Amino acid sequence: MNIVDDPRPIYASPMDTGTYSLLGLDRHAPQAVNNHGRYGGLASADGQFDVDYNPCAEAFPDERLSRGNVTSLKDWNESVKYPGTIRDIRFYKTAGMRAGATDVSLMIFNDGIGYLGRNGRVRAGLVLDSLHAAGEIPATLAVFINPGRPVGISAEPASQPERDRADEQRSIEYDSLRPDYSEFLLTEIIPLAEQTMDCCATDDPNRRMMIGMSSGGICAFTVAWHHPDRFARVLSHCGSFTNIKGGHNYQSMIRTTPRKPIRVFMQSGKNDIDGLFGNWPLANKSVAQSLGFSGYDYRFEFGVGGHTLAHGGALFADAIRWLLR
Numbered sequence: 001m002n003i004v005d006d007p008r009p010i011y012a013s014p015m016d017t018g019t020y021s022l023l024g025l026d027r028h029a030p031q032a033v034n035n036h037g038r039y040g041g042l043a044s045a046d047g048q049f050d051v052d053y054n055p056c057a058e059a060f061p062d063e064r065l066s067r068g069n070v071t072s073l074k075d076w077n078e079s080v081k082y083p084g085t086i087r088d089i090r091f092y093k094t095a096g097m098r099a100g101a102t103d104v105s106l107m108i109f110n111d112g113i114g115y116l117g118r119n120g121r122v123r124a125g126l127v128l129d130s131l132h133a134a135g136e137i138p139a140t141l142a143v144f145i146n147p148g149r150p151v152g153i154s155a156e157p158a159s160q161p162e163r164d165r166a167d168e169q170r171s172i173e174y175d176s177l178r179p180d181y182s183e184f185l186l187t188e189i190i191p192l193a194e195q196t197m198d199c200c201a202t203d204d205p206n207r208r209m210m211i212g213m214s215s216g217g218i219c220a221f222t223v224a225w226h227h228p229d230r231f232a233r234v235l236s237h238c239g240s241f242t243n244i245k246g247g248h249n250y251q252s253m254i255r256t257t258p259r260k261p262i263r264v265f266m267q268s269g270k271n272d273i274d275g276l277f278g279n280w281p282l283a284n285k286s287v288a289q290s291l292g293f294s295g296y297d298y299r300f301e302f303g304v305g306g307h308t309l310a311h312g313g314a315l316f317a318d319a320i321r322w323l324l325r
Contacts, residue, residue, distance in 0.1 A: 047308055208230060251289070267302075
């Protein structure tokens with residue numbers, strides 16, 4: 001708990017572990033209950049609510065514009081923090097960056113391959129190309145990293161049991177409120193990115209940004225929450241601030257913890273997921289309200305879309321500008 005220990009009886013004392021167990025809060029959610037399954041609500045992700053959203057103008061740069069350099073790393077399997085996993089990673093650096101460059105800005109994208117695709121909802125590499133060419137962002141190193149999956153599971157699982165195993169590993173990395181994933185980035189991925197792209201990221205937390213959608217969105221926030229001295233900018237799309245692994249507690253934690261020096265841009269929509277683990281629109285609204293209550297520098301864009309990157313893609317260049325202003 002983040003409430004300061006006080007020996008006097010107070011009404012805001014934390015729930016005791018016995019009550020927590022008695023209520024079943026220490027157990028997995030059921031596969032189905034009350035006519036709703038664990039994967040219910042995913043119609044929100046099929047795009048039907050997002051037809052009016054298109055990638056931002058910066059995702060369509062002039063063909064003559066200098067493009068950043070992208071290096072691919074497929075089936076990387078050398079993690080110490082998450083042994084027995086493999087993952088795909090793309091490293092990007094803005095055009096014209098000299099070899100051995102230092103003090104470059106840093107962005108890390110969870111579920112990163114989906115953000116990078118040239119025909120996707122965000123087309124992040126193209127947007128970064130445009131912003132850099134216009135002088136709106138400095139020299140930047142970006143890491144587009146997918147969650148790990150157990151060895152033997154393909155990037156596109158062939159069966160539901162394989163999908164469940166891949167989803168569980170993603171949840172271990174992204175939905176946990178522990179600092180494990182942030183330590184993974186700091187000790188394994190950032191050094192790997194710097195070595196691969198022959199540059200060195202800045203130590204200025206105001207120029208180090210975490211980006212993600214859904215569970216990747218709450219993960220982006222968790223990284224900054226544990227390490228605001230290393231990551232002070234967060235971009236969350238449809239963040240899973242719900243009870244998958246306790247993320248619904250953030251709305252209270254933000255209110256009861258001294259304000260951290262982080263800036264947050266959040267996006268969700270009225271047709272985001274409503275499922276067993278919670279209601280995503282309400283969860284994002286509650287977190288945004290808590291950020292405002294505690295005096296954070298934040299911005300919340302609430303649209304009509306579902307659980308996709310469509311609205312986030314439309315806002316992407318503006319969000320980057322706002323976070324780095």
